[in-house]
Amino acid sequence: MKANGMRIGLGHDRHRLVAGRPLVLGGLTIEFEMGLDGHSDADVLLHAVTDAILGAAGLGDIGEWFPNSDPQWANANSAIFLQKAVDEVRQRGWEIANLDCTVHAERPRLSPFKRAIASKIAELAGISDDRVNVKAKTGEKVGPVGRLEAIDADAIVLLVPSLRG
Ligand code: MG
Numbered sequence: 060m061k062a063n064g065m066r067i068g069l070g071h072d073r074h075r076l077v078a079g080r081p082l083v084l085g086g087l088t089i090e091f092e093m094g095l096d097g098h099s100d101a102d103v104l105l106h107a108v109t110d111a112i113l114g115a116a117g118l119g120d121i122g123e124w125f126p127n128s129d130p131q132w133a134n135a136n137s138a139i140f141l142q143k144a145v146d147e148v149r150q151r152g153w154e155i156a157n158l159d160c161t162v163h164a165e166r167p168r169l170s171p172f173k174r175a176i177a178s179k180i181a182e183l184a185g186i187s188d189d190r191v192n193v194k195a196k197t198g199e200k201v202g203p204v205g206r207l208e209a210i211d212a213d214a215i216v217l218l219v220p221s222l223r224g
Contacts, residue, residue, distance in 0.1 A: 062152030062220040068115025070107035070160075070214040076207055084162060084169070084210075085176035085193065086138050086183055091167045095210060098127035102137035104162055104193075107212035108180060109137070111158070112144040115218045116151055138183050145184050153218040155186050160214040161194040163204045169195035 080094030085104040095101035109121050118124075125132050125140050145155070158180065162169055169176075177193040184191070198204030204211055 062218075064220075065156070066115040066117075066153065066218040068111040068113065068216045068218070070110030070112075070114060070216075071212070072103045072106040072110065073203070073209050073211045074101045074103045074106075075209050082167070083137070084164075084172070086141075086179040087172065087176055089167060089169075089172060093207070099125070099132050099135040099140070100137050103210050104160060104176070104212040104214070105137040105141050105180070105183075107214040108158060108160060108184075108216070109140045109144045111160075111214040111216040112141070112148055112155070112184075112218075115216050116148040116153060118144070118147060141180075141183050148218060149221065152221050154221040155184060155190060156217040156219040157190045157192070158184070158186075158214065158216045159192045159194070160212060161196055163196050163198055163211040163213075165198045165200065165205050165207050 074095035074097050076093045077096040082089045082091040082094040083100045083102045173193045177191040178188050181188045181191040203209040
């Protein structure tokens with residue numbers, strides 16, 4: 060099937076903040092007193108990005124591709140999920156035009172890491188840095204994010220036909 064037109068995809072994820080886990084966001088480990096709980100490395104941002112990419116190509120969701128009941132994915136590096144999604148959309152003739160995302164975290168303060176996280180996502184997805192944007196918001200001290208119970212992430216991606224054919 061030849062890709063034509065454009066496809067847009069949306070991703071959202073939430074993981075609980077707990078003691079005794081590393082905080083992995085966008086493929087980077089960030090120094091903090093808590094981390095995200097989950098079956099894999101619980102990288103909430105890469106999960107949202109992966110879902111956006113899968114969604115844009117009409118390929119379902121991350122839970123179908125990488126079930127959290129599968130021991131194969133216990134403590135998995137979520138970069139594997141992202142790279143598999145990128146490979147699948149490339150095989151179908153698509154490339155990522157741009158990717159925008161938001162991390163919702165009361166703490167740690169993420170603004171110093173936004174550029175590094177965007178670069179890491181671009182590297183993992185095999186695209187240039189200027190195609191990835193990362194934003195950070197707090198939870199305004201209310202809700203699960205504001206109470207430091209969770210970190211949320213949203214992502215949106217635009218796919219266009221690959222010039223490589
Ligand atoms: Mg997840």
